[in-house]
Amino acid sequence: MSNRDDDFTADLLQGTLDLLVLKALSAQPLHGLGVSTRINQITKGTFDVKPGSLFPALHRMEEAGWLKAEWGESENNRRAKFYSLTRAGRRQLETETEDWQRISLAIGSALRAT
């Protein structure tokens, strides 16, 4: 994996990683690997979030009050930390979704313009 790819991912994720994590957790609580697997699923394999950026994001969002975390049992009886959305997290997801749609609409129409 080249450095350039890493940078590209980081840049892209800066704005969208939070949104993707919130979206991933909107259906059910998940542990770390669960979140990255789910993101991979819902983006149809476009995004493969590595632990190096996933964990900082999870902890930062917990700190911001969007996520809460609890220790629980994984599907094969391992102790794992499960993240879920708080009320504020849910609101944040709504806001960011709106924002994102507005931006992508704007960017899209800008690129279509001749």
Next chain:
Amino acid sequence: MTLFSKGGSLLRNTTRRIQVDRELTEEVGTYVELLTEKKMNEGMNEKEARRAAMVEVGGVEQVKENVREGRMGFAMETFVQDIRYGLRSLLKKPGFTLTAVIALALGIGANTAIFSVINGVLLRSLAYGNPERIVMLWEKSLTGGNQQNVISPGNFLDWEKQSGSFEHMAAVWDLRANLTGGSGEPEEIKAQFVSAGFFSTLGVQPVMGRAFLPQEDKTGNELVIILSHEVWQTRFGSDPQIVGKQATVNGRQRTIVGVMPPGFHFLDNQVKAWAPLALDPAVNYRETTGRFLRAVARLKPGVSVQQAQGELAGIAKQLEQAYPTKNINWGINVVPMHEQIVGEIRPILIVLLAAVAFVLLIACANVANLLLSRAAARQKELALRAALGAGRARLLRQMMTESVLLALMGGALGVLLAVWGIRLLIAFGPDNIPRLNEISVDLGVLAFTFAVSLITGLLFGLVPALQASRPDLNDALKEGGRGSTSGRTGTLRNAFVVAEVSLALVLLIGAGLMIRSFARLQSVNTGFQAENVLTMRAQLPGKKYPEPHQIVDFFKHAQERIATIPGVQAVGAISYLPLTGLTSRDSFKIPGQPSLAAGQEPGVEVRVVTPAYFQAMGIPLLKGRLLDERDVKETRVLLINETLAKRYFPNTDPLGKQLEVMWDGSGPDEIVGVVGDIREGALTKEPEPAIYWSHPREPYSGMALVIRATGNASRLTTAVQKEIRGLDPEQPISEVRTMEQVIAKSIARPRFNTLLLSIFAGVALVLASVGLYGVMNYSATQRTHEVGIRMALGATRSDIMKLVVGNGMMLTVLGIGIGIAASLILTRVMASLLFGVTATDLPTFAGVSAVLAGVALIANYIPARRATRVNPVIALRYE
């Protein structure tokens, strides 16, 4: 997310870092395990799967580091964000910010100033070596009289010989001496004659030269002197070769053996030199002199004050038996040095500290109310932020950041106020407040101020923040929602106002009591006419004036010369001027009256005067005659004061009767006159029995001249000095003051206390009335709509006025009631500071309550009047 879990996460970040780290390790570990299992399920063998998983994770430590950085960065970022946002929103409302900062600066500044006084005077240890082991030793009356009496040299020598509790013990005799040598005019200075062990007792050694040697503390070798740092600088030009040079003290050459460090002093910071006391153990001092020494001692390590007291009590008992005539009913009192210096000043400092704490609480209540009003105005903003996802904790933290910012700004300004205030305190403070010159704003004080500011910020910020961080989103966001205060906020606001009023009342009552007490003090009848009287001291050196008749002649001629100055009405002299603290006392008996047991004879103030003293001072002759030129040493006569006459000659004419002062055992004198009482030691002290002798009878070499002028007496100063110089060009005069200045100085401390407390009470009154005005104004504005409806329905202006003013006055009366109740309890601590009024003085309580109610009425009236001016049509539209 609640405040607590937020706080908890912060806590985990800092104090429970290890725990967090362990959890993080486990979390990442689980990830690796789960990923490995997933890859095995996809068909890899275990070894391959684990390797692939590790590669994907890219280093557990790296991940953890990223997480840590992210967390820290987040905390820092929100903190910086909060501060930046807070500053911006404070700057956006400069009026609000300025008002709050000024109120807080007044409160914090006053606290800083008073705390630095307490820090300098009470808390900081004395500038001696191991000061906790230094004690003062006094003789004390066992029959309930003076507990800190000066000491007989005979007793001191016996204590020193017999006691085992002390490392060192030293006797001190405070004197005035004429100093010549170095540069400048001959000068009368304060000097202390001390035993050789004096400097070791205090644990301070000279910075140049050496302390006194034991052999220098003996008659014949005592012609040495140690200078204060100040006199070394001013008079001897900081001469680095000073040690070994000569100075002339009272006409005798003494060798300078040392210079003390700057600021060194013992009980009196005016003392400029120390010389050996040279007590001679062979002399029977009990027969030749009275009690005049002070003693200081250093406890041996491990010996407590109680143990020393116990030992000395035993010694005192023995001495009582050995010398029954001199020592009956005399004990020994051991007082720790720190207690000696600060004991007297402690009550007023505690009162002042309470006063400034009250001022700060009022300021807090004020700012809290301002914040409540502002929060109401910001409700929409807050609701919007909440709706956009800001948690309650986030809002709370934001608002608390603003409060603490405000408090720190107030604190910074407060420190400036305090520095300035302390300079004023030192400049205008009476010189008898101990250690006043040691006060400064040091690191301890700054730490105190910082802590007070933080606490203040949390205190006044918390309630409004809790209130505002729970906005009713629906109501607040509604277009046209009035942003009005809920009932709860109104109640809070009113509670703050009531608290402010009651705190201010307590302070005002305290100040009122001090003012009334001070007025009483000033209106005390002194017994003499202080107006237009100039006084000064002349101390004749023994070497130049060795013979009694020379001394008497000097003062006689000085008076004659002064009397020729135009504008001088009368001129006299006395051994000790009233109200200067210096006195001479002895016991006396009246031949023919049953005499009391030795040691229980009544005491009498003993003064020596020249004939015109009473005329110059304006003290009336009540009976008989005054002393005159015919009363030489051999004419055994004296004058008594009215108190002595009334107390000891109740139903008889004292004239012609005999009275014996146990002064020198030379027998009784005849009473030839009775003069009026005067306040002698202090304005607060009732007159004591006193006798007056003529100057030839007891030729004191130091006398205070008293000059009565026809007009402003201080204008005569130069002329009088010229006449004295004409008589003896080398003779210094000192303490040139009008009698009014003497009185003023004697009550400088109560004046200062009164002034300080009044200033704080004034600040409290202003803050409380501004607070009251603010709240009334706000509620009047809030009620514009209601007022409009009432007026539209026919209410008159006076109805509206009654409604609005009545509301405010109800709060005021409630506050006054609580304030009076609190004052009844709290002013008790002031009792020892008051003179002529009780701590529950009814007129003060009533008067002060009326003043506060009056000010509150004005603060209510202005907004109420504005409310009535409202045009109902506009008011109804006011949304």
